[in-house]
Amino acid sequence: MIVVTGATGxxxxxxxxxxxxxxxxxxxxxxxxSGQDVPPGVEHRRVDLAEPADLEPALAxxxxxxxxxxxxxxxxxxxxxVLDIVRGSGVQRVVLLSSQVSSGDHPSxxxxxxxxxxxxxTMLRPGNFASNSFQWxxxxxxxxxxxxxxxxxxxxxxxxxxxxxTLDILGSPAPELQRVSPDVEWVLGRPSGxxxxxxxxxxxxxx
Numbered sequence: 001m002i003v004v005t006g007a008t009g010x011x012x013x014x015x016x017x018x019x020x021x022x023x024x025x026x027x028x029x030x031x032x033x034s035g036q037d038v039p040p041g042v043e044h045r046r047v048d049l050a051e052p053a054d055l056e057p058a059l060a061x062x063x064x065x066x067x068x069x070x071x072x073x074x075x076x077x078x079x080x081x082v083l084d085i086v087r088g089s090g091v092q093r094v095v096l097l098s099s100q101v102s103s104g105d106h107p108s109x110x111x112x113x114x115x116x117x118x119x120x121x122t123m124l125r126p127g128n129f130a131s132n133s134f135q136w137x138x139x140x141x142x143x144x145x146x147x148x149x150x151x152x153x154x155x156x157x158x159x160x161x162x163x164x165x166t167l168d169i170l171g172s173p174a175p176e177l178q179r180v181s182p183d184v185e186w187v188l189g190r191p192s193g194x195x196x197x198x199x200x201x202x203x204x205x206x207x
Contacts, residue, residue, distance in 0.1 A: 001025045001061045003091070005049065006068030008037050010131040011097060015066060016042060029058050052081040059089035068097045069110055079113040086119065093120040130198040140206040 002019055006012040007028035019026040020039045027043040038044045045058040049069060059065070065086055069079065086094060096114050114121045136146045184192040 001027060002064045002066065003027045003029055003059055003062045004066045004068075005029045005047070006066075006097070007044070008033050009068065010129055010134075012066070012068055013037070014131075027058060027062065029055070049082055050078075052078065052085050055082060056085050056089060059086065059091055062089065062091050064093045064095070065091050066095045066097070067114070079110055083113055083117045083119070087117060091119065093122070095122045095124065098123050098125050130195050133195075133199070134202075134205060137206050 002024055004012050004016050004019070004026060007016050008030040012028070012030065016026055016028045017039055020042050027045060028038045029045050029047045030037070031046065031048050033044045033046055035044060047054045047058050049055065067082075083094075094114055094117065096110060098108055098111050111123055114123070139145055139147060
């Protein structure tokens with residue numbers, strides 16, 4: 001049994017569907033979830049991770065947990081309490097949906113807690129998700145525009161001599177930083193899709 005938290009979100013919902021289609025036993029968990037949110041035959045439980053005791057019955061019989069902690073949980077929840085319950089439930093592996101910035105000078109408390117838990121673990125550090133573009137649907141439908149914090153005009157943010165010297169010091173990005181990792185293709189067993197392909201499949205949401 002695999003338990004998926006955040007099962008009604010942009011990541012959890014398709015994950016539950018994919019696991020069910022692969023023949024895995026899966027239990028979908030979220031603060032607000034109903035039978036309409038999951039494929040036929042998939043169990044669902046309402047659980048607020050900020051109330052860790054609620055999670056215990058949802059873990060019964062599970063061997064793996066996909067852990068997605070929302071921003072609200074990070075603000076008011078206790079990951080140590082959650083992992084105590086996970087460890088005592090018989091779950092053997094935790095897959096944590098972390099963040100691309102959880103490294104360097106920005107260590108993640110969630111990642112640190114998981115690595116110290118004694119459980120087998122996997123960290124996922126994704127960047128942007130194509131499905132985040134659904135938030136553009138209303139503005140595309142009503143105004144035919146998309147607002148994003150990426151300007152198409154370059155404006156200097158520092159005096160030109162300093163900027164030029166900074167570029168001299170930094171140089172061009174190293175080749176390994178520009179290489180597209182084949183990890184997604186290796187995991188999926190097929191080439192990864194493009195944003196254009198995703199948009200074509202979901203265009204009805206923007207009409």
